[in-house]
Amino acid sequence: xxxxxxxxxxxxxxxxxxxxxxxxxxxxxxxxxxxxxxxxxxxxxxxxxxxxxxxxxxxxxxxxxxxxxxxxxxxxxxxxxxxxxxxxxxxxxxxxxxxxxxxxxxxxxxxxxxxxxxxxxxxxxxxxxxxxxxxxxxxxxxxxxxxxxxxxxxxxxxxxxxxxxxxxxxxxxxxxxxxxxxxxxxxxxxxxxxxxxxxxxxxxxxxxxxxxxxxxxxxxxxxxxxxxxxxxxxxxxxxxxxxxxxxxxxxxxxxxxxxxxxxxxxxxxxxxxxxxxxxxxxxxxxxxxxxxxxxxxxxxxxxxxxxxxxxxxxxxxxxxxxxxxxxxxxxxxxxxxxxxxxxxxxxxxxxxxxxxxxxxxxxx
Ligand SMILES: *Cc1c(COP(=O)(O)O)cnc(C)c1O
Numbered sequence: 449x450x451x452x453x454x455x456x457x458x459x460x461x462x463x464x465x466x467x468x469x470x471x472x473x474x475x476x477x478x479x480x481x482x483x484x485x486x487x488x489x490x491x492x493x494x495x496x497x498x499x500x501x502x503x504x505x506x507x508x509x510x511x512x513x514x515x516x517x518x519x520x521x522x523x524x525x526x527x528x529x530x531x532x533x534x535x536x537x538x539x540x541x542x543x544x545x546x547x548x549x550x551x552x553x554x555x556x557x558x559x560x561x562x563x564x565x566x567x568x569x570x571x572x573x574x575x576x577x578x579x580x581x582x583x584x585x586x587x588x589x590x591x592x593x594x595x596x597x598x599x600x601x602x603x604x605x606x607x608x609x610x611x612x613x614x615x616x617x618x619x620x621x622x623x624x625x626x627x628x629x630x631x632x633x634x635x636x637x638x639x640x641x642x643x644x645x646x647x648x649x650x651x652x653x654x655x656x657x658x659x660x661x662x663x664x665x666x667x668x669x670x671x672x673x674x675x676x677x678x679x680x681x682x683x684x685x686x687x688x689x690x691x692x693x694x695x696x697x698x699x700x701x702x703x704x705x706x707x708x709x710x711x712x713x714x715x716x717x718x719x720x721x722x723x724x725x726x727x728x729x730x731x732x733x734x735x736x737x738x739x740x741x742x743x744x745x746x747x748x749x750x751x752x753x754x755x756x757x758x759x760x761x762x763x764x765x766x767x768x769x770x771x772x773x774x775x776x777x778x779x780x781x782x783x784x785x786x787x788x789x790x791x792x793x794x795x796x797x798x799x800x801x802x803x804x805x806x807x808x809x810x811x812x
Contacts, residue, residue, distance in 0.1 A: 456549065493671060522650060608781065674706070734751055
């Protein structure tokens with residue numbers, strides 16, 4: 449007899465493959481494959497991790513202190529914040545709650561892979577919508593809406609393209625959607641954008657019943673290992689997610705470190721400044737190597753090669769030099785590599801590796 453059978457959709461999904469984190473035989477490596485903060489977490493967060501207290505006790509399942517601090521910092525309503533085990537969990541919860549077999553979701557051409565995976569897991573069909581110059585195309589998204597569309601996922605800025613659309617464009621997208629379609633605005637890289645121009649979308653959540661914004665502690669906050677993210681939701685959606693989530697979905701270390709990290713906005717400002725400086729430097733240096741390089745609004749850049757084969761050779765060669773970039777075949781950008789902005793030493797090593805690669809005629 450056959451064993452248990454998974455729901456339709458799950459076996460069609462490739463398992464997510466993250467950025468590489470180590471190289472066999474290379475002692476010192478610079479991991480520039482997962483957009484982590486090269487400055488690490490705030491010292492306040494590291495200190496909070498030392499004070500776990502009694503691990504036999506369940507954490508606060510309401511995440512009350514953290515939600516209150518997030519609300520105070522961002523001028524939001526704490527009761528509309530839902531915390532998750534990474535913002536990925538919020539995306540999965542939304543998909544589980546609002547999608548079923550026969551539904552469609554829209555995502556941009558080179559979107560974050562979790563949108564597809566979470567939607568397929570819920571039985572829905574992901575529809576990929578063409579971008580223009582690696583940027584979300586609002587008209588194309590609106591033209592792709594059908595009566596089956598239930599969620600539109602938009603990362604702003606997007607990973608891995610790093611492009612961002614304006615508040616006006618986001619508003620135009622929203623205005624073209626039916627009220628029963630959820631617009632998900634993923635702000636994973638929000639902290640890297642100048643706050644004066646960033647279209648956060650929190651105001652849209654407050655004005656409408658069908659917009660959710662997600663944020664993470666994994667990128668600028670430097671807490672990827674702890675798995676902490678959150679969503680700002682209309683009240684009815686917060687209620688649904690609170691019923692569906694595990695009662696203790698965020699662990700105690702994440703709650704403590706996240707709360708402490710929020711108190712250190714100077715660390716975020718320093719991280720943003722480091723990122724701007726070295727992102728520009730990487731673009732300038734790599735651009736001087738006869739390679740096509742694109743800057744982004746986030747904490748990574750894209751380096752392009754003449755073919756998929758050369759991109760793969762460059763990735764392999766950089767790894768031998770201890771620099772780990774992210775190959776983008778799974779994202780539909782097979783001739784490009786994504787390189788996270790690293791420490792000064794990592795950035796210099798990355799440029800040196802690419803320079804050596806080009807000097808060898810683009811072969812490994
Ligand atoms: C890194 C990233 C996330 C964050 O995921 P976590 O589960 O919070 O670590 C979400 N969205 C995008 C677009 C990302 O690049």
